Amino acid sequence: MTPWHWQRTATPCRIRAAWFALALVAVLYCVHRFSGPSPLETNLLALLPATEANPVAEKAVDQLANALGDRTVFLVSSSDADHAKAAARRFGATLKESGAFASVTADLPPFDMAQIGALYTPYRFGLMTRDDRDALAHASDGDQSLRNALMQRVYNPVRGPLATQLADDPFGWLEHWLSDLPLATSNLDLDDNLLVAHRGDMTSVLVVTTLNGSAYESRVQRAVLTATAQAEASLHAAWPDATVARAGAVFYAESARRASEREVHLIGIASACxxxxxxxWVFRSPRLLLLGFLSTALGIAGALSVTMAVFGKLHLLTLVFGASLIGEAVDYSIQYFVVYLGAPRDWDAQHGARSVRPALAVALATSLLGYAILAWAPFPALKQIACFAMTGICVAFASVMSLLPAMLPKGPRGPKGPKSTQRRAFARAAVLLTHWQRAIGAxxxxxxxVVIVVVCxxxxxxxxxxxxxxLLIQRDPALVAQENQVRDAVGIDNTAQFFVVQGASPESVLQRAEALGDKLDALPGDQSVDGWRSITQFVPSQKRQSDVHALLAQHVFDHPDSLRATLLQTGFRDDVARAWIDSFARNDTPPLTVERWLATPWSRPFAHLWLGAVEAKGARAYAAIVMPRRVTPSNLPALIATAHAMEGVAFVDKAASVSKLFGEYRLDSAMWLGGALLLVLVLMIARYSLRGGVATTLPVLLAIGVTLAAFGYARVPVNLFNCLALMLVIGVGANYAVFLREGWLRAGADIGAVWTGVLLSAATTLLSFGMLGISAMPALKSFGATLTLGILIAVLLAPMGMPAELPKEGRKHA
Incomplete structure (x- = not known):
């Protein structure tokens, strides 16, 4: 049984009951989802598509985001060092008492640096810095060079925190290697068990926390913001001169969620009002107003429930865009009310629905076409918007076709009162339409x-x-400023651009990462990266360890007696010298591995550098990250060229990749746009014949042209979202010419009422989509500006699609 057959046979009571049941299910599902963990997706990276050809690179992006996403960093600063330290301790204690964080670290826990040396000492004959390797390999006077190095080691009073025992490391090669570990590459110093940065007369103390859950959960965000506000209030009460800067994904996520909720409320309330x-003003009927909003509310509820059921999460972009869908969803009920108001008292509701169905069906088809193209784009947010909008307008259309006839079984009341006022308004609208249609149509x-094309x-x-x-992501400027303050004080590494090194085994990955590091170190002048961070700085490849062992065997331990004499001459006891030489000879310790290093607690801050086993093209592989410290426009081409020249190495720049994809799809959108116009033309020709189809499609085609010309004259750059919005101009803007032509051809139709309904539909759509122009998110702002201008031109040119000569029964009020 088809829906239309069911509609004809079902009673109004049964139809109302069925819609009530569907609405109840949708509302209860939405309440269920929002009563638990928030379904809102506040992770801005989730809005972006997969841009890397290599899936391992995408995994690296996700792993870095996850590694840094559960951390928050606070910087407590004051011109008085004692105040800064005391304020940081109070701030950390207040955060810890709040229970909003899994851990809070202000005072560092005791840590024995000897643990690091203890890990590496068994592997000391395979660990050596590049400088030491080069000095040993190119020494022309072997014994004398060794003696000089030994004397410098024995009599050097300056020893670092990772100093080694003379008996285990007579020449200091292990100590040099430990000193090169990237453990203290920040600008922070350990002072009074606190991490402190000194900048001019300002002292800043670092407080680090980990979250009690995901940074993108509303519960976590509220708890963190509340705890931070309380801690800042407590701090300022005791030390008014202290300031707090913050950095962390949770603050950006909360800011984006709050901004989107504010925009949803503003756009939704303003549009609805x-x-x-x-x-x-047009219908003069609270009843019709409530029924129109009922149809729209059903569409919004259906869209929310279906979108959350399909995608699991609701993007902020979808929520804001969904608030603007009110204006489009209400169009169908407006067109139905225009027919209803022009009907006699004894009208047949089902006949009324059938009379308006062709116009609404064609309008629905064009709108679905526009949103279907959005669904084809590779952006998760756009796919979700398309699902939301297509579901919403389909439900709104179905409710107009079945529920409104059941709610309005009888025609409008008597010929006087508000109805006569409407008739006068409709008559004036018919006169206005006649003059305008003669000016641009006929x-x-x-x-x-042709004139419009010449001007454009x-x-x-x-x-x-x-x-x-x-254009897609707009971060809170205040948070960006605070994050930059933290970065300047701490010296946080660049995490937006990095290399991914891939290989068939951990050993091949380490060897390639070492080769990449050598190439980065060799970059000259402006192309230099000022250092890099890699897993190989903590765990050299087995080949590198074997090479170091061979180098020592060739240049140091090749004459054990001479080496022993050198050690004795500088004051070593004979048993100590003999034990060190014998330990090299009988060294059977296997090489240091990544797994052994990862097993140590102090490796955790750097564990994100090792991706481990990954799936690449259906085969098991391994991967690691190499992070350059400085990436600038001057060295970026050299970094990309370096990656291209090496097997298994890829340079990842997520922002640049997305921007490149934006450009590619912007160019492709020209073909999408042409294809969509062709499909609309075919649809119109099938409905109105060749001449009528072309005339009905012409207004929306010219609207697109005028919109693009306006951007050119205004020197506004076009982006992908402008082009995608033009798809919706086709889908929505074509409706107005369809409504006019269908109304004009409908027997006995009041053309003034039809034109009034078209203008009202356009006004509601412009009001909703136009409100997107106030969005803080540039993508939505681009959508709003394009849709507003395109739809405005489309409705003004819609009379061009009307026939020049009409049947007499279709010229009421003309």
Whole structure:
């Protein structure tokens, strides 16, 4: 049984009951989802598509985001060092008492640096810095060079925190290697068990926390913000001169969630109020107003429930865009009310639904076409928006076709009162339409089209583009400033651009990472990266360890008696010298491995450098990350070229990859746009014949052209989101010419009422989508500006699609 057959046979009571049941299920599901862990997706990276050709690179991006996402960093600063330290301790204690964090570290726990030396001492004959290797390999006077190195080691009073025992490391090669470990590459010093940075007369103390859950959960965000506010208030009460800067994904996620909720409320309330006023002004009926919003509410509830069921999470972008869907979803009920108000008292509700069904069906098809193209784009957020919108307008359409006839079984009441006022308004609208249609339509539509093209052509030539990733993500400037303050004080590594090194085994990965490090060190001048961080700085490859062992065997332990004499001459006891020489001879310790290093507690801050086993092209592989400390426009080409020249090495720049993808799909969108226009034209020709189909499609085609020309004249760069919004201009803007043509051809239709309904539909859509222009998110702002201008032009040019000569029964009020 088809839905329409069921509609004809079902009673109004049964239809209302069925819709009530569906609405109840949708609402209860939404309440269930929002009553538990928040379904809102506040992870901005989740909005982005997979941009790397290598899936291992995508995993590296995710692993870095996860490694840093559960940490928050606070920087407590004051011009008085004692105040800064005391304030940091109070701040950390307050955070710990709040229970909002899994851990809070202000005072560092006791740590025996000897643990690091203890790990590496058994492997000391395979560990040597590059400088020591080069000095040993190129020494021309072997014994004398060894003697000088030994004397410098014995009589050097300056020893670092990772000093080794003379008996285990007579020449200091292990100590040199330990000193090169990237354990203290930040700008912080250990002072009074606190990590302190001194900048001018300002002293800053670091407080590090880990979250009690995901940074993207609303519960965690609220707890962290509350605890931070309380800690800051406590700190300022005792030390007014102290300031706190913060950095962490949780703050950006909370800021994005709060901004989106604010925009949802603003756009939703403003749109609803504006639409209500417009509908009351035109229809003068609270009943029709409530029924129109009922249909829209059903669409929104259905869209929410289906989207969350399909995707699991609801992106902030979808939520904000969904608030603007009110204006489009209410269009179907507006067109139904126009037919209803022009009907006699004894009208047949089912006949009324059938009379408006062709226009609404064609409008629905064009709208679905526009959103279907959004669903094809590779952006998770756009796919979700498309699902939300397609579900919402389908439910709204179905409710207008079945529920509204059941709610309005009888025609409008008597001929006087508000209805006569509407008739006068409809008559004035018919006169206005007649004059406007004669000006741009009738027998001159092609002349008007040519004039518009001539005026727009220079604007098209002025078009430029901008594919920056920041079109999608707008971060809170205050948080960015605080994060930069933390980075400047601490010296945090660059985490946005890095190399991924891949190989068939851990050993091949380590060897390639070492080769990459050598190439990075060799970059000259402006191409230099000022150092890098890699797993190989903690765990050399087995080949490197074997090479060091061979180097020692050739240049140091090749003459054991001479080496022993050198040691004795500098004051070593004979048993100590003999024990060290014998330990090399009988050294059977296997090489140091990544697994052995990862088993130590102090390796955790650097564990993200090792990706471990990964799946690559269906085969098991291993991968690691190499992070350059400085990436600039001047050295970026050299870094990319270095990666291309090495097997198993890829340079990852997520922002640049997304921007590149934006550009590629912006160019592809021209084909999508042409294909969508062709499909709309075919649909219109199938409905209205060749001449009528072309005339009905012409307004939306010209609307797209005028919109693009306006961007060119205004020197506004075009981006992917402008192009995708043009798809919706096709889907939504084509509806107005369809509504007009269907109403004009409908027997006995009041053309003034039809034109009023078209203008009202356009006004509600413009009001909703136009509100996107106030969004803080540039992508939505681009959507809003493009849709507003495109739809405005489409509705103004819609009369071009009307027939020049009409049947008499279709010219009421004309």
């Amino acid at each position: 504006g639409i209500a006023l417009l509908m009351m 027998k001159r539509p092609w002349l008007v089209a 052509a220079p604007g098209w030539l002025l078009l430029t583009s901008d594919d920056d990733i920041h």
